[in-house]
Amino acid sequence: MDSSLESSSSSNGLPVRCRRTCKIIVIGDAGVGKTCLTHRFCTGRFPSRTEATIGVDFREKLLEMEGEKVKVQLWDTAGQERFRKSMVQHYYRNVHGIVFVFDVTNPISFRNLPLWMDECRQHSLGPDIPRALVCNKADLVTPNTSVVIEQARHLAEVHGMSFYLTSAKGHKGDLVDSIFVTLAKSLKSQRSQSVNECVLRCRSESFKIPAKVTIAQETKNKWGCIC
Numbered sequence: 001m002d003s004s005l006e007s008s009s010s011s012n013g014l015p016v017r018c019r020r021t022c023k024i025i026v027i028g029d030a031g032v033g034k035t036c037l038t039h040r041f042c043t044g045r046f047p048s049r050t051e052a053t054i055g056v057d058f059r060e061k062l063l064e065m066e067g068e069k070v071k072v073q074l075w076d077t078a079g080q081e082r083f084r085k086s087m088v089q090h091y092y093r094n095v096h097g098i099v100f101v102f103d104v105t106n107p108i109s110f111r112n113l114p115l116w117m118d119e120c121r122q123h124s125l126g127p128d129i130p131r132a133l134v135c136n137k138a139d140l141v142t143p144n145t146s147v148v149i150e151q152a153r154h155l156a157e158v159h160g161m162s163f164y165l166t167s168a169k170g171h172k173g174d175l176v177d178s179i180f181v182t183l184a185k186s187l188k189s190q191r192s193q194s195v196n197e198c199v200l201r202c203r204s205e206s207f208k209i210p211a212k213v214t215i216a217q218e219t220k221n222k223w224g225c226i227c
């Protein structure tokens with residue numbers, strides 16, 4: 001799905017207000033809690049029951065950040081291979097942010113994370129795309145789970161991802177919110193940078209700033225800059 005950007009213009013023709021959609025995909029093994037996390041973020045509640053996701057479910061939440069409206073569109077993907085096959089190409093198109101999820105009580109779901117990261121790479125999602133690693137079901141943490149948590153923290157650090165130990169079921173949904181809000185904020189700051197660069201480019205009569213133009217053009221394609 002493409003990002004969208006709507007704007008109004010000031011008297012000098014420069015954008016003063018934008019609204020856009022950012023696509024965040026949520027991936028990880030079956031049963032780790034992807035549906036519960038996205039449901040919790042969008043509704044504030046832990047769902048009383050869930051079924052295995054088939055293909056993908058969409059959820060949206062409108063955030064207001066520094067006077068700008070950002071529609072966060074979550075792609076809650078299926079963990080089971082048989083329910084993913086036909087959809088995989090769609091998951092990875094025009095992605096702005098990635099959330100990897102594993103279940104703290106299921107070490108295999110942690111060990112499988114490199115496979116999910118490989119799948120992203122195979123679909124040309126590079127390290128420049130903001131990513132978060134979520135260790136879910138923190139309400140079920142025991143002394144036995146401390147090793148996997150530390151390993152996950154390390155993995156996140158090595159790959160430049162934010163790390164969250166959280167629970168879709170927990171009493172406080174704050175951490176669940178911050179997974180998606182923080183990602184959306186980093187996307188927003190990337191975009192602000194791209195708009196500034198595009199404005200520079202538009203003001204430059206002879207387009208004599210090749211390095212900036214290259215970056216701006218790449219980001220423009222990503223975000224649909226209006227310059």
Ligand SMILES: Nc1nc2c(ncn2[C@@H]2O[C@H](COP(=O)(O)OP(=O)(O)OP(=O)(O)O)[C@@H](O)[C@H]2O)c(=O)[nH]1
Pocket residue numbers: 028029030031032033034035036037050051052053054077078079080136137138139140166167168169170
């Ligand atoms: N205790 C606890 N259970 C959770 C939590 N999150 C999810 N669950 C449970 O884990 C099970 C699977 O949750 P889902 O959200 O459906 O998992 P999923 O990752 O979407 O699974 P697929 O759609 O098959 O890929 C359900 O029984 C949930 O109630 C959590 O934070 N704590």
Ligand SMILES: [Mg+2]
Pocket residue numbers: 034035036051052053076077078079
């Ligand atoms: Mg699901």
